[in-house]
Amino acid sequence: MLAVFDIGGTKIRAAGSAAPGQFGPATDMRTPREDLAGFIAALAGSIATMGPGVRGIAISIAGCVDPVSGRMKVANIPCLDGRIPAEDLGTALGLPVWIGNDADCFALAEAAEGAGRGHRTVFGVILGTGVGGGLVIDGRLVTGAGGFAGEWGHGPVQDRAPLGHALPRFACGCGQEGCLDAIGGARGIERLHRDLHGQALPAEAITTGWQAGDAASSETVAVWLEVMAGPLAMVLNVVGATSVPVGGGLARVPGLVAALDAAVSARRLWQAPGSVVVPAALPGDPGLVGAAHAGWQALVPC
Ligand SMILES: [Zn+2]
Structure with missing residues (x-):
């Protein structure tokens, strides 16, 4: 059994996983954002409800983990920012820990069980409040x-x-200007x-x-497609992905991902027989599913 967690800035979703792709009932709790001891206690309490036989912990989180140092950058959970969660949690809970970025977990989940199933190279794209992505090759x-x-x-x-349309390069949270994340x-x-129009509208009203x-x-939307399609076509030329599942709020706008696929197809070198950029297909929580697959790969040698 693995204890699997999808950790966001406001809530933590937890479930036990008896095998890759298999989950017990999921539970939600509030994220202790400022208090590391409280954070560890919340995970310990959740693990205790999963019964005996938990062999490791797998975590999807909205942050970035340096794969060499294990140190984490996470803006919305200050008690973990700059820490090495695998050490903090592993020592306190006495279990090995795998922890990864939520867009990476989404990509792995879609590669294993969703729209990217059967493809050797999958580039998962998140169009949420910003722009994210994750690369999976041969299931890893x-x-x-x-x-x-x-x-x-x-x-x-x-x-x-x-x-x-002359546009400014919008400032990005990473400190640069002109990033796709900002547009x-x-x-x-x-x-x-x-x-373009001097109107402050929510994204939903625009789509x-x-x-x-x-x-x-x-x-x-025509300008947005123009801005997005070139960089995505270049990514696909570089990594050779044959499947690009798209998740996040904008992916749920009917027709928008298909329009992006058409725009990317016109710019990509490889002319695919069908759609490559497609809506994500996995029902449920890709954070839990992806973290469980990565956790089983990393923590339980076969
Ligand atoms: Zn940026």
């Missing part, structure tokens, strides 16, 4: 230098004048719409307007 996560592999949302690549997620499409044929929203 590629974490890379600093744990940043798959982070295609950062690095100044934004087109200054997509479809003839490609839900907050980014809102920023883009405000810059609904696009579906309804509203001129301003349609222009925003």
Whole structure:
């Protein structure tokens, strides 16, 4: 049995996993954000309810773990930021710990059980509040230098004048300007719409307007596709992925992922026989599923 946790800034979801892809009932609890002892106690209490035989802990978290040092960067859970959770939790709980980034866990979950099943190289994309990604080759996560592999949302690549619209390179949380993370997620499409049309609308209103044929929203989405498709086509040329499952809030907008697939297809070298950029297919919690697969691979040698 593995104890598996999907840890976000507000809640922790926990479930026991008896085998990869198999889970007991999931439970939710509030995340102790400021208090490491309270955080460890919350996990210990949850593990105690899973019964005897827990052999390790697998965690998906909205942060980045350096694969060499094990040190974590996590903005929204201050008690873990800068710590080495595998040591803190492993020592306190007496169990081996695997911990990974939530976009990586999403990519692994989709590669193992979702839209990427059967593909050797899968690039999972998150279009949530920002832009994330994860790379899976032959069923294993590629974490890379600093744990940043798959982070295609950062690095100044934004087109200054997509479809003839002069746009500023928006400032990004990573300290650079012109990152996809600042223009490609839900907050980014809102920023883009405000810059193009002077209207402060939520992302949902913009995508609904696009579906309804509203001129301003349609222009925003056309520019957004132009900005996103080139960098994603380049990622696919580099890594050779044959499947790109897309998750996050924007992936649930009917037709938007298909439009992105068409735009990427027009720019990619490999002409696939069908869709490559597709909506994520796994029902349930990809954080739990991906962390469990990684945990079973890393902690329980076969
Ligand atoms: Zn950035």
